[in-house]
Amino acid sequence: MLQIVAWYVSRWNIEVTFEEVRTHLGLETQRQWSLLAIARTTPGLLGLFSLVVLMAKALHPAHLPTRQAAWYCKAEPTFIDALASVRRYLWAHQNSPTPPAALGSLNSTSPFFDRLVEVACYAA
Numbered sequence: 001m002l003q004i005v006a007w008y009v010s011r012w013n014i015e016v017t018f019e020e021v022r023t024h025l026g027l028e029t030q031r032q033w034s035l036l037a038i039a040r041t042t043p044g045l046l047g048l049f050s051l052v053v054l055m056a057k058a059l060h061p062a063h064l065p066t067r068q069a070a071w072y073c074k075a076e077p078t079f080i081d082a083l084a085s086v087r088r089y090l091w092a093h094q095n096s097p098t099p100p101a102a103l104g105s106l107n108s109t110s111p112f113f114d115r116l117v118e119v120a121c122y123a124a
Contacts, residue, residue, distance in 0.1 A: 021049050049079070056082035059089055067122060092119065097119035102115040 021027040024065040025045045028038070056064055064085060 001029045017049065021045055024050060024080060024083055052083050052086050053079070059085055080122060086116060087121040
C-alpha cells in the first residue's frame with residue numbers, strides 16, 4: 001500500500017504539468033480530436049510550457065511574483081503566475097512606454113493602468 005502511494009505522489013508533478021497545459025495553453029481541446037493533430041501540437045504546447053517557465057525564472061531568479069487571494073495564500077507560484085509574468089514583460093517591452101495621445105490622462109505608471117495590465121495578464 002505504501003508503495004502505491006509513493007508511486008502516486010511521484011507522478012504528482014507530471015499530473016499538475018499536464019493539467020496546467022490543458023487549462024492555460026489548450027492541450028487536448030476540441031481542435032485536437034484527431035491523432036495527427038495531437039501528434040503535431042502536443043510537443044509544441046509542452047515546449048511552450050517549458051519556455052514560459054524558463055523565461056519566468058530568468059526574469060525573476062529569486063522570487064516570482066504570485067497573485068494572492070484574500071481567502072487563499074499560495075505557498076509557491078503556479079504556472080499562471082509564470083505566464084502572467086512573461087506576458088507582462090513582453091507587453092511592456094513590445095509597446096512604447098508612453099501611451100498614445102488618444103488615451104489622454106491615462107498614464108502608464110498610474111496604479112489604475114498597472115491594475116488593468118495585471119488583470120489582462122491573468123485573464124488572457
